[in-house]
Amino acid sequence: MAKDENKFSDIQEAGSVEVVYYTDPLCCWSWALEPQWRKLRFMYRGKIKWQYRMGGLIPNWDSFNDPMNAISRPLQMGPLWMEAKYISGMPLQDKLWYEDPPASSFPACIAVKAAGLQSGVAAENYLRRVREAVMLHGQNIARWEVLQQVGEELSEENPEILDLDRFQEDLSGQEARHAFEEDLKQVRLHGLSRFPALTMRRAGEDKGVKIVGYRPYQALEEALHAIAPDLQPAPHTTDETEYRRYWHSATAREVEEALKQE
Structure with missing residues (x-):
């Protein structure tokens, strides 16, 4: 994450579109979506705000079952x-x-919820780092x-x-556990069984859009424009150094996505 983290708190206070991102630190498809999700936040910085809800993907291996991907034990997760x-x-x-x-x-x-008790910025940073711990460093x-x-x-x-x-x-x-339990209630309320899942809506409005699963950047931007057609992105960056500096750490794939012209 960027050293200057005030940009995150500014976004979370001043956005005209609200995004709720349902995810899980162990969700490989959420990690796969990071290039597109980061690009969206970079291109519309200052114009969207978001919060994360933890999905509780794997309670334990006695109760976990993913029939769509035929996964019921750890070894079967590797191929996914x-x-x-x-x-x-x-x-x-x-x-x-x-x-x-x-x-x-x-x-x-x-x-993640424990970090979030301090601030949304802390939750954002901790979630990214815990993902890097498992996804990049095993x-x-x-x-x-x-x-x-x-x-x-x-x-x-x-x-x-x-x-x-x-x-x-x-x-x-107990407070972090209670916050996580509230996230799980919201997951059930929205009938979510796959992650990542994002809901987007204009601030103060009830209607919005929902995106479930791994999607290209264009799909995220189209969903954003479906509820906020007047929202304009920042000028497209062609500067890799600028993008890396903004996030502090970025994979080659994330940089590639950011620099790609749609």
Whole structure:
């Protein structure tokens, strides 16, 4: 994430379109969508605001079942991650599911909510870093020590974003768990069983649009314009350095998406 994180808080306060992003740190298709999702926020910075809701993808392997992809045990998740890597071009450590498979996505969801108790900026940063931990580095984010390490690294680099002592306290407290339970209620209310899923609406309006699953950038922009046809993007960037500086960290695929002319 960018060193100057005020741009995130500004977006979350001043946007004319509200986006709710239902996701999960262990969702490979959410990671696959990062290039398009980041590009949308970059192109419409200052004009949209968003919040994340954690989907609770894998409660545990005794209860998890994905009939669409024929997945009911950890080893079967590896091929799905390989598919997401192949289709999206985003790097993925699919060997995780053979070497040290996460037992649940709930701990990582709770950790994101614990960071979010401090600010939306903290939630944004922590979610990205915990995704990088599992997707890029193959770390088992079902382990509390890994989640604490992610918090320590974020706090060390950006102490103004995350207070480590408070994060560690909230990580084992009830408020973060209650916030996650509220997210799960919203997931059920909207009938969501796949992630990522995004709802978009004009601020103050009830009607909106919903997008479910991995989509190209054009689909996200078309959904945005369906509810806000007057919304104009910023000038298209051709500067890789500028884009990397904005996000602080970016994969080659994310940069490629940002620089691509539609």
